[in-house]
Amino acid sequence: MPEFPRLTGVELDAGMSKTLHHGLVILEELARRPEGLTVTEVADAVGVHRTVAHRLLRTLEAHRLVRRDEHKRVRLSTGLVSLAESVEHGLRTVALPVLERLAETTQATAHLVVRETETQARVLLVVEPRRAPMHIAFQPGQPIEMPRGSAAMAILATEPVLDGERPEVGQARRDGYAISAGEVVPSTVGVSVGIPSGRTTPSAAIGLSLFDEDSARRTAPDVVEAARELRALLP
Template sequence: MVQSVRRAVHVLRELTGAAPRLGVTELADRIGVSKPTVHALLRTLEAEGLVVQDAESGKYQLGPALVTLGNAYLDTHELRTRSMTWANALAAKTGEAVWVGVLVGDQVMVVHHAFRPEGMVQALETGATLPWNATALGKAVVAFAPEAQQEKLLSGTLVALTGRTVTDPEVLRAQLEQVRDIGYAVESQELTLGDAGIAAPIFERSSAVAGAIGLVGPVERLLDEEHRQAHAIATRETARNLSRELGGFRAGGRLPAF
């Protein structure tokens, strides 16, 4: 690895979690290098628009060029491009919001968000990163990931966002087994109190899991006895169709009796 590049990435990661800005000394302490080295890195990043310096405090924060890079990633992501039509159709069919996500480390990144057709003002979640264990999207992807990757994620940090978030590795392992059996995952108030999710895996041409597509909405509407099975069937069928478009195989699994 090129050490200077690695250090620059480390600086950007530290600023990602900073609230709201960090100075040269703080960054030097965090990444374990000298202040002159950090200062040189920051000047280079600033020249490229990746960080900006606050005129009053002299501290640094992430710059606008990162937005351009992030949007370019999303705009060229094959799954996002292929999923737009399918996600919009699923939203229209179910009347619920639809997310498409991919696994990035131990997080799920939302690469596309189709709004609920009717309802109140909704916040766009495209680009959001969420703990895999707290989302139906994450469970749907991890259930079909290689075993070594599953074990690494199960033995890693399992973040609790609500009192209902599952953080017990053995419980999660059982949930992943069920996802493989029925072909979709369910999350109830683990990400946000009052909300739920239903998601199914999407496979690419190599038969590897590429991501997941799922519904997100109020728990009383998404998981009630009248709609839950229909939502699950619609989500899984959409994932199958999208998988075929990507050249992947058709995911099997039986539907349970709710």
């Protein structure tokens, strides 16, 4: 499993809740460390006293967001699943069968990326092919820095031209798809098609993760068709 970068990188200011901020940082650190952390390691990661870390963890445990295993290491818990289920539920429900068909047709890993902010997107869905002898595997939730990667460039290609934008974004507008190599996951080539924001959905991109650029160009028409299908299904 790849190690995720910090989810927010937020600088605490006077208008924020310090306690809530610390609790969210704990969840971020645990997402990066699936093997779990000790209470002391949590305190060090957050930059608080061990007693404060213990109180924060007790609160997160009460909400079933973290748990302690038999070795007293703190891990993420099942309460997060129910929270995650509601994130872009309509989009995920509609997109899942489209991604499943794309993954099986191309025998490659399909993904759906949504834009979160001006500077960041995030992998919302990942579908791996069932019968491929070899494919690329990664987890949903991975953040993507705009404009790096085919998905980010494909999203930008659905928007008006910006001064100083990457030439590859303009190329994606002309081609109808974006291709990038090694910008998000090393040794991986991505091909993506952007989907403009809708009445209830954010800007997004559907795409494939492949091993080489020839495969990306060969499967680009399949991605274009999948994006067209998904766009027609969205409100």
